[in-house]
Amino acid sequence: MTQHTIAVLPGDGIGREVMPEALKVLDRVGQIFDIGFRFSHLDWSCETWLATGSMMPPDGMDRLSQHDAILLGAVGYPTVPDHISLWGMLIPIRREFDQYVNLRPVRLLPGIPCPLAGRAPGDIDFWIVRENTEGEYSQIGGRFAEGSEAEGVAQTAIFTRRGTDRIMRYAFDLATRLGRPHVSSATKSNGLFHSMPYWDERFEKMAAEYPDIRTDSHHIDILAARFVMHPDRFDVVVGSNLFGDILSDLGPGVTGTIAVAPSANINPEKRFPSMFEPVHGSAPDIAGRAIANPIGQVWAASMMLDHLGEGEAAALVLRAIEHMTADPSALVRTADIGGHASTSACGDAIVAAL
Amino acid sequence: MTQHTIAVLPGDGIGREVMPEALKVLDRVGQIFDIGFRFSHLDWSCETWLATGSMMPPDGMDRLSQHDAILLGAVGYPTVPDHISLWGMLIPIRREFDQYVNLRPVRLLPGIPCPLAGRAPGDIDFWIVRENTEGEYSQIGGRFAEGSEAEGVAQTAIFTRRGTDRIMRYAFDLATRLGRPHVSSATKSNGLFHSMPYWDERFEKMAAEYPDIRTDSHHIDILAARFVMHPDRFDVVVGSNLFGDILSDLGPGVTGTIAVAPSANINPEKRFPSMFEPVHGSAPDIAGRAIANPIGQVWAASMMLDHLGEGEAAALVLRAIEHMTADPSALVRTADIGGHASTSACGDAIVAAL
Ligand SMILES: CC(C)[C@H](C(=O)O)[C@@H](O)C(=O)O
Ligand SMILES: CC(C)[C@H](C(=O)O)[C@@H](O)C(=O)O
Numbered sequence: 260m261t262q263h264t265i266a267v268l269p270g271d272g273i274g275r276e277v278m279p280e281a282l283k284v285l286d287r288v289g290q291i292f293d294i295g296f297r298f299s300h301l302d303w304s305c306e307t308w309l310a311t312g313s314m315m316p317p318d319g320m321d322r323l324s325q326h327d328a329i330l331l332g333a334v335g336y337p338t339v340p341d342h343i344s345l346w347g348m349l350i351p352i353r354r355e356f357d358q359y360v361n362l363r364p365v366r367l368l369p370g371i372p373c374p375l376a377g378r379a380p381g382d383i384d385f386w387i388v389r390e391n392t393e394g395e396y397s398q399i400g401g402r403f404a405e406g407s408e409a410e411g412v413a414q415t416a417i418f419t420r421r422g423t424d425r426i427m428r429y430a431f432d433l434a435t436r437l438g439r440p441h442v443s444s445a446t447k448s449n450g451l452f453h454s455m456p457y458w459d460e461r462f463e464k465m466a467a468e469y470p471d472i473r474t475d476s477h478h479i480d481i482l483a484a485r486f487v488m489h490p491d492r493f494d495v496v497v498g499s500n501l502f503g504d505i506l507s508d509l510g511p512g513v514t515g516t517i518a519v520a521p522s523a524n525i526n527p528e529k530r531f532p533s534m535f536e537p538v539h540g541s542a543p544d545i546a547g548r549a550i551a552n553p554i555g556q557v558w559a560a561s562m563m564l565d566h567l568g569e570g571e572a573a574a575l576v577l578r579a580i581e582h583m584t585a586d587p588s589a590l591v592r593t594a595d596i597g598g599h600a601s602t603s604a605c606g607d608a609i610v611a612a613l
Numbered sequence: 614m615t616q617h618t619i620a621v622l623p624g625d626g627i628g629r630e631v632m633p634e635a636l637k638v639l640d641r642v643g644q645i646f647d648i649g650f651r652f653s654h655l656d657w658s659c660e661t662w663l664a665t666g667s668m669m670p671p672d673g674m675d676r677l678s679q680h681d682a683i684l685l686g687a688v689g690y691p692t693v694p695d696h697i698s699l700w701g702m703l704i705p706i707r708r709e710f711d712q713y714v715n716l717r718p719v720r721l722l723p724g725i726p727c728p729l730a731g732r733a734p735g736d737i738d739f740w741i742v743r744e745n746t747e748g749e750y751s752q753i754g755g756r757f758a759e760g761s762e763a764e765g766v767a768q769t770a771i772f773t774r775r776g777t778d779r780i781m782r783y784a785f786d787l788a789t790r791l792g793r794p795h796v797s798s799a800t801k802s803n804g805l806f807h808s809m810p811y812w813d814e815r816f817e818k819m820a821a822e823y824p825d826i827r828t829d830s831h832h833i834d835i836l837a838a839r840f841v842m843h844p845d846r847f848d849v850v851v852g853s854n855l856f857g858d859i860l861s862d863l864g865p866g867v868t869g870t871i872a873v874a875p876s877a878n879i880n881p882e883k884r885f886p887s888m889f890e891p892v893h894g895s896a897p898d899i900a901g902r903a904i905a906n907p908i909g910q911v912w913a914a915s916m917m918l919d920h921l922g923e924g925e926a927a928a929l930v931l932r933a934i935e936h937m938t939a940d941p942s943a944l945v946r947t948a949d950i951g952g953h954a955s956t957s958a959c960g961d962a963i964v965a966a967l
Contacts, residue, residue, distance in 0.1 A: 341803035376730040400807040411773035414808035419765035449695035453754040454768035480858045484866025512838025
């Protein structure tokens, strides 16, 4: 029996409500495939910050590093400024563990009401490869002339060749591996004078190394519009930290709800643990009511299984999710997808489908 | 008879094809309302750049400044890097003429096929107020360690209090003027550490000055998703240069086509001429085939009329556009909206509808 040690970080808000469902699903596939999980439950959150002034204990990163993977719920709390909570845990984990790939599938699941007219499952099915460690997300900068009329802020984005090349290479390799030899790049070289022309230059260089892969490049503004008008035209989309972030909420929005979308923060070299989380946030507006949709968290667990080498188990979980979403019964569907199931009833339905 | 002097800059690609249609429409409304236009035809474009090394003649800005308004087609040419052509004309005009408001309506027109299921004209009808002179669009930065493994680029965004406050004030005043007392802010303060927390701070300050206006603030990622899932929930959306850019292509994408969307680059104090243009670009892929949709350019001319104080004429042009789009005949609709009309046949139909 293979053993995997998993750091479980429910975080805040609905993160605490959807996590138990993912753990139920993992326990069940563990039995089916004879996989053992050792879960370390780490209750680090904005409440920790309110009590102690930091999101994690001082040895937090050390403790996480002793695990094979991290399963995260969501981070964010109304009374804690977002840039404090996120830069205190989520973003440092992505960076210090060099999880430079943020992989996010965009897929229309059966039975999920799609806001687009005339689109069926199969029509929308592609991957977003988001750079996850540099770019626009940066602490470089600050305020000038504070308190005066001339006040302002500067914010500097950094794109390195190493950072840009490795995310693009991952995207091209993924397109090859999937047998979908087509990579689209998100740029904005007409407006962002230094960063995006460089991004384009590296994309062209990388494309030349993969002559069998078709490429196209879209300014982020028109790309966003094309996600709505032609979502069937994409296979693998590579974008910077910010553009990837925007596209990977927009994509799930186009497929009906961001509540079902998962996100894998991957260190491909496996030098550090990778982290898996739903795309949605802590959703303080619905937290505490047991109505949150657990699918994004469960799908994140499926991506984690895949990363741990448990491909069969990962595939079974995804099939169970699709089986559940295809079920029209309001008793298994949460409110956001047209039912009135509780979070745990939906989780139970996925477990049953296994 | 009022006289307006208009600088006409068709620019590149389909800009040259859609501009004549707007001029036809202006000529006709001029007759109807007894408005005189003096057009200066300025053939500045990427071709100028290829021939002379600059997009505009040295006294270009001076000459433009002698006009009441500027009507622009589109800028961009396959063999000229975008950041050269745009920073050589479009962006300097916006900045040197202090056109700090980029106002872009998002409206589902009758007869335009909408990619969203179950949405009708009236359901999607709001305004994007984009900051147009600072923020992420900046030439501050450059390349480091060029040519080495350690190579990279830095790109610095600047947000000033003055720049942030004036665009927000415009948005709040617009919401008041329109009788739609609701302003939504596009932010990303959880990821962009300095710029967006400042943006939020200024937004809260401004909101406090307008107690009768309801406000909400959305991270750009989820906001993009909400444009698709709940486009009916918006009235006035205020965003930075980059976020406003993305949202104002996404919005028109959600309403079916960006070809119909207009953009007003406004200097509200009227110290300098304002500039009106379609949202779409020069579209080299379809240029030269006389199939481009001229509606965005004509609607831009309508916004120009409004800015020039010709509100009745502006409203008539917009009604003529809606009359034309409501006409199901393939003889007046360009290919992108399901017909096979030429650019000029579509323009003629708008003129006829006047
Ligand atoms: C062409 C480009 C520089 C421009 C912009 O990003 O401002 C365009 O996309 C627009 O929205 O007017
Ligand atoms: C919470 C926030 C910092 C985060 C991001 O922007 O990366 C989230 O939106 C995501 O996509 O994981």
